[in-house]
Amino acid sequence: MNELETILKEAVAQAYEKAFHAVIATDDIVIEIPKDQSHGDYACNIAMKSAKALHQNPRVIAQQLVEALDCPQIAHCEIAGPGFMNFTMNKDTMRNVIDVVLAAGDDYGKNDSGAHRKVNVEYVSANPTGDLHLGHARGAAWGDSVSRIMQASGYDVCREYYVNDAGNQIHTLALSLMARYLQEFGIEKELPEDGYYGKDVINIAKAIKEQYGDAYVKQDEMIAYAFFREQGIQLELDKLRRDLDLFRVHFDVWSSELSLHESGKVEAVLEKLHDLGHTYEQDGALWFRSSAFGDDKDRVLRKSDGSYTYLVPDIAYHITKFERGFDLLVNLWGADHHGYIPRMKAALQAMGKNPDQLEVDIIQMVRLVDNGEEVKMSKRTGNAVTLRELCEEVGVDAVRYFFVQRALDTHLDFDLTLARKQSNDNPVYYAQYAHARICSILRQVTDVKSCPSYELLEDAKEIQLLKYINEFPGVVQDAAKLRSPNKVCNYIQKLAAYFHSFYNACKVIDPTNEELSAQRLALLKATKITLKNALALIGVEATEKM
RNA sequence: GUCUACGUAGCUCAGUUGGAUAGAGCAUGCGCCUUCUAAGCGCACGGUCGGGGGUUCGAAUCCCUCCGUGGACGCCA
Numbered sequence: 001m002n003e004l005e006t007i008l009k010e011a012v013a014q015a016y017e018k019a020f021h022a023v024i025a026t027d028d029i030v031i032e033i034p035k036d037q038s039h040g041d042y043a044c045n046i047a048m049k050s051a052k053a054l055h056q057n058p059r060v061i062a063q064q065l066v067e068a069l070d071c072p073q074i075a076h077c078e079i080a081g082p083g084f085m086n087f088t089m090n091k092d093t094m095r096n097v098i099d100v101v102l103a104a105g106d107d108y109g110k111n112d113s114g115a116h117r118k119v120n121v122e123y124v125s126a127n128p129t130g131d132l133h134l135g136h137a138r139g140a141a142w143g144d145s146v147s148r149i150m151q152a153s154g155y156d157v158c159r160e161y162y163v164n165d166a167g168n169q170i171h172t173l174a175l176s177l178m179a180r181y182l183q184e185f186g187i188e189k190e191l192p193e194d195g196y197y198g199k200d201v202i203n204i205a206k207a208i209k210e211q212y213g214d215a216y217v218k219q220d221e222m223i224a225y226a227f228f229r230e231q232g233i234q235l236e237l238d239k240l241r242r243d244l245d246l247f248r249v250h251f252d253v254w255s256s257e258l259s260l261h262e263s264g265k266v267e268a269v270l271e272k273l274h275d276l277g278h279t280y281e282q283d284g285a286l287w288f289r290s291s292a293f294g295d296d297k298d299r300v301l302r303k304s305d306g307s308y309t310y311l312v313p314d315i316a317y318h319i320t321k322f323e324r325g326f327d328l329l330v331n332l333w334g335a336d337h338h339g340y341i342p343r344m345k346a347a348l349q350a351m352g353k354n355p356d357q358l359e360v361d362i363i364q365m366v367r368l369v370d371n372g373e374e375v376k377m378s379k380r381t382g383n384a385v386t387l388r389e390l391c392e393e394v395g396v397d398a399v400r401y402f403f404v405q406r407a408l409d410t411h412l413d414f415d416l417t418l419a420r421k422q423s424n425d426n427p428v429y430y431a432q433y434a435h436a437r438i439c440s441i442l443r444q445v446t447d448v449k450s451c452p453s454y455e456l457l458e459d460a461k462e463i464q465l466l467k468y469i470n471e472f473p474g475v476v477q478d479a480a481k482l483r484s485p486n487k488v489c490n491y492i493q494k495l496a497a498y499f500h501s502f503y504n505a506c507k508v509i510d511p512t513n514e515e516l517s518a519q520r521l522a523l524l525k526a527t528k529i530t531l532k533n534a535l536a537l538i539g540v541e542a543t544e545k546m
Numbered sequence: 547g548u549c550u551a552c553g554u555a556g557c558u559c560a561g562u563u564g565g566a567u568a569g570a571g572c573a574u575g576c577g578c579c580u581u582c583u584a585a586g587c588g589c590a591c592g593g594u595c596g597g598g599g600g601u602u603c604g605a606a607u608c609c610c611u612c613c614g615u616g617g618a619c620g621c622c623a
Contacts, residue, residue: 028563036566045565051603058603081566082603127623167623194622285621296549296619303621310623338550339618364551365616406559409551411616413558418572426585427571433585441582482562490560493570504578504587546585 002474004073004094005031005042008087011071012044019068020054033467037460040078040086041094041467047083058083094463095454097470101526102450109533113477114155120321121147123332124244125162128236129173130198131386132243134366134414135334140387141403142363143332144249145485145538152537153480158326159251162317165233166257167310172196173236174229178216180205181228185217198384204235243388247396248539255320257313265316266308269351270301278350293346315347322353329358330483338362361483364409370416385416394419394426397540401428404538405489427493428540431531434496436546438528441508441521448525449518456516457523461502465523468498469530476537485538492534499527 009026016024024046034043047062054061062079069077073093078086101108123143126136143159151157164170176195180202183189191197208216208231216224237254244250260266270286273279278289284304288311291298300309321329333340338360345355368375368385375385390399398419405427406412419426442448457466472491479487508520532542 030563030565032565034566035569039566043566048565048603084566164623169623283621287621300621305621307621309621314623335551335617337618337623340623341550362551362617367616410559411552415558418558429585430571433583437583437586439583444582478562484562486560490570493560497570500586501588503582507582509582546583 002470002472003100004089004470005474007071007073008042008044011069011074012046012065012085014070015065015068016046016050019064024050033471034084034086037464039080039084040088042087042089044085044087045083047079047085051083091458091463092453092455094466094470095457097466098454098522098526099450101469101529102522105529106533108529109472109476109537110152110154111473111477112154114150114153114480116154116156117327118156118158118325119150119328119330120158120160120324120326121150121330121332122160122162122321124249125164126240127164127169128233128240129169129196130236131200131384131388132240133384133386134368134390135363137247137387137390137399138366138403138412139332139334139363140244140247140249141400141539142408142485145400145404145488146330146483148537148539149476149485149488150480150483153477155480158253158324160253160255160321161251162255162257163237164257164310165237166261166313170229170233173201173232174225176201177205177208177228177232178224181208181216184209185214187217200236200239201232204232204239207235243386246391247387247400255317257317260313260316260320265320266313269312269316269319270308273301273347273350276350276352288343288347288350290343290346290350293349295342295346299343311343311347314344315351318344318348318358319351319353322348322357327357331358331360333360333362335362335364361408364411366403366412366414368416369413375416390419397432398426398428400539401489402426404485407484407486427489429546431492431496431535432541432543433546434499435528435531435535435542436544437503438499438524438531439544441524442528444509445521448521451515451519451522454519454522456513456519459502459506461498461505462520462523465495465498465502465527468495469526472530472534479537488534488537492531492538495527495531495534499531 006026008031009029012029012031013024013026016022028049029044029046030049031042031044034040047065048058050061051058059079059082062083062085066077066079066085073090075088075090077088080086104110121143124132124136124140126132132140147157147159172192172195175192176197179189179191179195184205208228216227219227270279273288274286278292279301280287280289285300286302287298288301289298299311301312302308318329341360344360345358348355348358387399402414402419403412457463472495475487475491479485506520508517508524510517510520535542
C-alpha cells in the first residue's frame with residue numbers, strides 16, 4: 001500500500017460514516033488501479049461490497065458516498081459500471097512521488113509492515129554429500145529473495161541452513177570418499193551400492209591426495225574411516241559455501257545436526273515425549289503417537305536396532321528455533337517432503353509448541369529440458385547439472401531471475417537450450433537494459449535535482465510511469481506478506497515496459513526546453529532508483545552499461 | 547488406492563481477501579533508428595481459463611464432481 005491509497009481509504013471510510021452513520025474498517029476497503037486507464041487513477045468497489053448490508057442498489061450507495069467525499073487530492077470521482085467509484089487524482093498529487101523517491105534513494109520501497117517480527121527462514125539445507133542441483137538452486141534463489149524482501153519490509157530476518165552431518169548419508173559419504181581416494185592410487189575399490197558418484201567426491205579425494213599423499217592408503221581402517229568422514233563433511237561444506245557465495249546467497253546461521261546429538265538435545269526430545277505419554281513400544285521400536293495430533297499414522301522414533309529415525313533430531317532442531325525466540329519459522333522444502341509437514345507439526349504440538357508458528361513453503365520440482373526433451377538426471381552416474389555449472393554458463397543474474405520469476409507451486413521447466421543462448425529471450429536482460437539505458441542518459445548531465453514543480457509532465461506515458469513507481473512500496477509489502485518474490489519480478493517487468501514505452505514517446509533531454517528536461521530527468525532518476533531497488537530485492541545486478 | 551499440489555493463447559507463464567472487455571513474453575505477420583542504447587517501441591494475429599454442475603448482482607478466482615499431470619504414502623533422509 002502506498003501513501004495515496006492510504007489517503008483514499010481513509011477518505012472513503014469517512015464518507016461512509018458520514019453517509020450511512022456506520023463505521024467501516026479501512027482494511028475492508030479495496031483500492032486498486034483499474035486495468036483500463038479511462039476508468040481513472042484508482043477504483044473502489046466498496047459500494048457493491050456493502051450493497052447487501054445496506055439493502056440498497058450499489059450505484060445509489062456510490063452516489064451517496066461521492067457526495068459525502070471530502071478529499072483535496074481527488075480531482076473528481078465517477079460512478080461506473082455496476083457501482084465502481086473511479087477516482088481521478090490531482091496531477092500534482094501523483095507527481096509528488098518523484099520527490100519522495102529522490103529523497104528516499106536506496107530506501108525507497110522499504111516499509112515497516114513486518115513490525116520487527118522475528119522470522120527464521122530456513123532454506124537449501126542440502127546434505128553435504130554432493131553438489132547443489134537445480135532444485136536446490138530454486139530454493140536458494142527463492143529463500144534468499146524472500147529474506148531480502150521481508151527484511152525490506154521491516155521483519156527481523158535470520159537466514160538459516162541446517163546441516164545434516166550425522167545421519168546414514170554421512171556414513172555413505174565417508175565410504176564413497178574412501179573408495180575414490182584409493183582409486184586415486186590405482187587400487188580397485190567399489191563405491192557402496194547407494195554411494196555418491198558425483199564429481200565433487202572425486203575432486204575432494206584428489207584434494208586429500210594432494211595434501212596427505214598416500215598416508216591413508218595403508219592406515220588402519222577405523223582411523224581412516226573417521227578421517228574421511230570428518231574431511232568429507234568439512235570439504236563438502238566448504239564447497240557448498242563457495243557455490244552459494246557465487247550465487248550471492250549467504251546465511252546467518254549454519255546449524256549442525258551432529259551438535260544436537262552431542263549436546264544431548266536429541267535425547268531430551270525422546271525423554272520429553274516419553275514423559276508426556278506420547279510414545280509407546282511396539283515390535284521392538286519406540287513410536288510417537290503422532291496420529292493423536294493430526295498425522296495420518298504414528299511414526300517410529302527409535303528403530304528396533306536402537307538408532308534414531310531422522311525425525312528425532314529434526315524435532316530437536318525445530319525446538320531450538322523456538323528457544324531462540326522467533327515469532328515465525330519459515331521452511332522451504334522440496335515437494336518430495338510435503339508429506340512430512342503433518343508429522344513435524346504434530347511433534348511440535350506434542351512438545352508443547354504452537355505448530356501454527358511454523359509455515360512450510362513447498363518448492364515444486366524443476367525439470368531440466370534440453371532440445372525440447374527432458375534430461376533425466378542420475379545419481380548413479382553423477383550427471384546432474386550443478387548450480388555452479390549453471391551460473392558459469394548463463395550467469396548468476398539470469399539463473400536467479402529465472403528461478404524467482406515463477407510462483408513456487410508451479411512445476412518449472414528449466415530450458416537449457418534457451419538459457420545457453422544467453423540472448424534477449426531472457427527477461428532479465430529486458431529489465432537490465434532499461435536500467436542501462438537510463439544510466440546512459442544520466443551520464444550526459446552532471447546533476448539531477450528535485451524540481452519545484454513537475455507540471456510539465458503531462459504525457460500519458462509519463463503519468464503511467466509515475467503512477468507505477470508510486471506502487472512499489474505496496475508491492476514490496478505484498479511480496480513480503482505472501483512470501484512471493486515473483487511479485488517483485490512481475491513489477492520489474494512492468495516498470496521496465498512502462499519506461500521503454502515512455503522512452504520511445506518522449507525525448508528526455510530537450511535542448512529547447514530546459515525546464516521540461518529537468519523534470520523528465522528527475523522522473524528518470526526516480527525510475528532508476530526504483531528499478532535498482534527492485535532488482536536488489538531479488539539479488540540481481542542493476543547493470544550500468546550493456 | 548489414499549493424501550497433496552497443479553491444469554489459463556501454438557510454447558513458457560502473470561492474474562490473492564470474487565469485480566468492469568481474461569493479460570504479458572516467445573513464436574508468426576506488418577511498421578519505426580540523419581534524434582538521449584533497436585537487448586527497444588507500436589500495431590495485428592492468437593482463448594470452450596481442463597470438462598460438467600453449484601454458490602450470487604458478478605467466478606479464471608469459492609464449493610462439489612469427473613478427467614489429466616507431478617509429488618508423497620519406509621523401523622530412508
